[in-house]
Amino acid sequence: MPRLRYDLEARKPYLVPEFSDAEYDRRIAALRAGMAAEGFDALCVFGNAASPSAVRYLTNYVPAFGSTFVVVRHDGTVTVTTDAVLHGEPMHSMIWACRVADVRAALGPVYGGSADEVAALAADAAAGAARIGLIGSPILPFALHAALAARLPGLQPADHLLTSIRLLKSDEEVAKMREAGRIADVAMGAVFQALRAGAQETEVAAAGVERLHALGGREAFATCVVGGAQAGLKHGVPRRRALVRGEMVFIDLGAAFDGYMSDVSRCTMVGPAAGEGRSALNVGLDLYRAGLEIMGPGRTIDDVSTALLAVVRGTKYEQHYCPGGFGHGIGMSVIEPPGLFAGNSTELRPRMTVAYEPMVVIEGLGTGVVEDTLLITETGFERLTQYPVVTWSPL
Numbered sequence: 001m002p003r004l005r006y007d008l009e010a011r012k013p014y015l016v017p018e019f020s021d022a023e024y025d026r027r028i029a030a031l032r033a034g035m036a037a038e039g040f041d042a043l044c045v046f047g048n049a050a051s052p053s054a055v056r057y058l059t060n061y062v063p064a065f066g067s068t069f070v071v072v073r074h075d076g077t078v079t080v081t082t083d084a085v086l087h088g089e090p091m092h093s094m095i096w097a098c099r100v101a102d103v104r105a106a107l108g109p110v111y112g113g114s115a116d117e118v119a120a121l122a123a124d125a126a127a128g129a130a131r132i133g134l135i136g137s138p139i140l141p142f143a144l145h146a147a148l149a150a151r152l153p154g155l156q157p158a159d160h161l162l163t164s165i166r167l168l169k170s171d172e173e174v175a176k177m178r179e180a181g182r183i184a185d186v187a188m189g190a191v192f193q194a195l196r197a198g199a200q201e202t203e204v205a206a207a208g209v210e211r212l213h214a215l216g217g218r219e220a221f222a223t224c225v226v227g228g229a230q231a232g233l234k235h236g237v238p239r240r241r242a243l244v245r246g247e248m249v250f251i252d253l254g255a256a257f258d259g260y261m262s263d264v265s266r267c268t269m270v271g272p273a274a275g276e277g278r279s280a281l282n283v284g285l286d287l288y289r290a291g292l293e294i295m296g297p298g299r300t301i302d303d304v305s306t307a308l309l310a311v312v313r314g315t316k317y318e319q320h321y322c323p324g325g326f327g328h329g330i331g332m333s334v335i336e337p338p339g340l341f342a343g344n345s346t347e348l349r350p351r352m353t354v355a356y357e358p359m360v361v362i363e364g365l366g367t368g369v370v371e372d373t374l375l376i377t378e379t380g381f382e383r384l385t386q387y388p389v390v391t392w393s394p395l
Contacts, residue, residue: 006090014096018258033082034161041129045070046136053332061098069122080119116147123151133158168351176260181384183217197245201238220254220261231366248366251376264385265354265371273392284368286360296380301344326358
């Protein structure tokens with residue numbers, strides 16, 4: 001048994017919600033409306049350390065490991081069950097951040113508990129509900145799904161309910177993303193201050209990471225600074241390798257602030273930009289600007305794709321352009337709906353947030369891309385990341 005109390009009254013001295021009570025109430029109310037529309041009596045929402053955003057979105061709690069379910073019933077009552085309990089002490093395990101009163105903890109297999117106890121607790125919390133929706137099924141381990149389904153025969157997939165709510169950001173969410181964008185811009189500036197011939201990729205990346213943390217953010221994902229041939233594969237891991245004058249460099253970083261993400265990418269060359277590298281950088285900039293000309297509400301993602309394809313069609317860069325993915329939705333997860341790709345008929349709507357990154361990726365040379373986090377507005381878009389788009393030196 002835990003030595004420390006972890007009821008809500010015991011948690012209150014430590015509990016600092018990331019959002020107002022009204023914002024959390026709005027989220028639960030929207031979820032309940034979706035439940036009612038589709039005839040669900042309860043929802044089981046799954047999350048873990050690898051994918052904690054759904055749990056955090058509803059409860060302010062971020063599981064550090066193990067498994068967590070949030071059970072939302074049709075009357076609005078909420079229960080959290082978790083086996084992310086270090087030392088058998090929920091209060092050692094960040095549960096003090098949970099704003100939900102009803103928390104039920106299991107030891108989990110690490111500390112001698114049953115592997116499926118957390119699912120059994122969730123099923124108990126949903127007991128009596130006839131039709132139950134499951135959110136998080138793509139990441140739910142088979143054993144936990146089986147344990148839950150055995151106890152709740154009315155279980156049905158319901159991921160779309162939470163996805164649709166999270167797609168459009170509230171004013172409070174937008175404010176968090178603006179700050180995440182501001183922090184990322186400062187971090188990108190630190191990267192460029194450190195970027196020079198002879199500097200190691202790890203050294204340059206570390207300059208950006210230091211600024212992220214100093215400004216109250218965290219890495220939204222592993223900061224990427226790669227030069228030379230590897231820059232022609234886009235994503236990579238910084239190495240203890242010195243940057244070489246005249247080579248292309250791919251940079252990608254993002255800030256997480258109170259759980260909300262930004263994503264910004266820039267490319268450059270070490271020293272003055274010339275030759276094929278400079279041409280690739282210019283094409284990346286042309287693509288970025290072409291899509292922004294029609295980015296806004298009422299346009300579809302495929303409309304943007306059409307504008308991008310027109311830039312490279314019939315040129316030597318057409319074969320290096322990536323129509324299958326020129327960005328993605330972003331919010332509490334770095335990558336979430338909607339996907340930006342050719343053929344996607346999804347209409348852009350105010351309050352959507354996307355990481356927009358049309359690119360040419362040339363194996364053996366480098367990447368030409370400008371990426372920004374954008375908020376779709378009533379009249380167009382707002383750049384939530386605003387670092388200069390031209391980052392290469394003239395000859």
